[in-house]
Amino acid sequence: MxxxxxxxxxxxxxxxxxxxxxxxxxxxxxxxxxxxxxxxxxxxxxxxxxxxxxxxxxxxxxxxxxxxxxxxxxxxxxxxxMTDIISLAVLTGKNSIAELLELRKIVEVEAAALAAQRRTEEDMQMIQLALDEMENDIKKGNLGDASDIRFHYAICAAAHNSLLIKLMSSISETMKKEMFTVREKLYKTPGTPARLFEEHKNIFEAIKKGDPHKARATMFINLDNAEKGFMKG
Missing domain, CATH: 1.10.10.10 (Winged helix-like DNA-binding domain superfamily/Winged helix DNA-binding domain)
Structure with a gap:
């Protein structure tokens, strides 16, 4: 020891x-x-x-x-x-949040591609609803962390993989803390809210068109930008 x-x-x-x-x-x-x-x-x-x-x-x-x-x-x-360990890690330092962002890139980039191939009309309605909520949050000057989480969770649900849904559910509370912390920092840079919304809109459009390659690429851009923006300073 x-x-x-x-x-x-x-x-x-x-x-x-x-x-x-x-x-x-x-x-x-x-x-x-x-x-x-x-x-x-x-x-x-x-x-x-x-x-x-x-x-x-x-x-x-x-x-x-x-x-x-x-x-x-x-x-x-x-x-x-194990979920609680992840949560505890996120609460104890900047590097741990960066690791969670890395984990999300590993998981959600491919989830977006699967969603583009497997999404149903009902799935698209749920993703659209979360996107609309995000747009309203931006107009009201809110962080939009809750609608952001709903957006990403809806995409994972649209991938129709039961283990993926269980994984996302198990770290949902951790993601709430991470999303608030990351968005709070990112929003200090002018133009960030509009950029984030555009990134999410691009993800939505790629999934709606059934384009897994575009869905994968747009999701990566969104999560990679979040990671880079958080690690600055």
Missing amino acids: DFKPIKTKKIYEEIVEQVKQMIVHGDLSPGDKLLPERELAEKLQVGRSAVREAYRSLEAIGVIEIKPGEGTFVREMGSKS
Whole structure:
């Protein structure tokens, strides 16, 4: 267990992040026993209360299990706990949001292509509705993060892949936080709302025409621009 000394104001979050990274990279596996609070606090050179708070947070989202009299153990990772890990990662730093944007490019670009091939009239109505809501948000000066999420989710639904829909549903809460944060930053640049709407309109038109290549390209442009815009500064 190669923990590193903590040097940050949000100490418990850093502890949580280190544990999460160890699980992701395979340094910690289900069933492994973590160090006792006092021993870990000494190793990390932090207060015991910070370790206790980190352990409680990890237990609350189902990552670890605290067994009185036995110790603290890594739990078997189910879909819910992995979703919570993604959510926690997004909340702990800029790089994690960038990683989620990368994940969305990997998933949603191909989803748009599938939607262009498989969409029904009802699917197009749902995408159109979300696009109309986005346009109204822009006219009212709102961020439009909620309508943006509905737009992208409707496209994934139009791909008619049950596993894709489950994946998007599982990270929907995380996407809400990400979308708000990203749009809040992007909107500081003049002309961004109109550009974003045009990008989404292009995606809609490509799917409506049944052009998977154009749908793939326009979705990539939208998500890539969001990623680049967020990473500036």
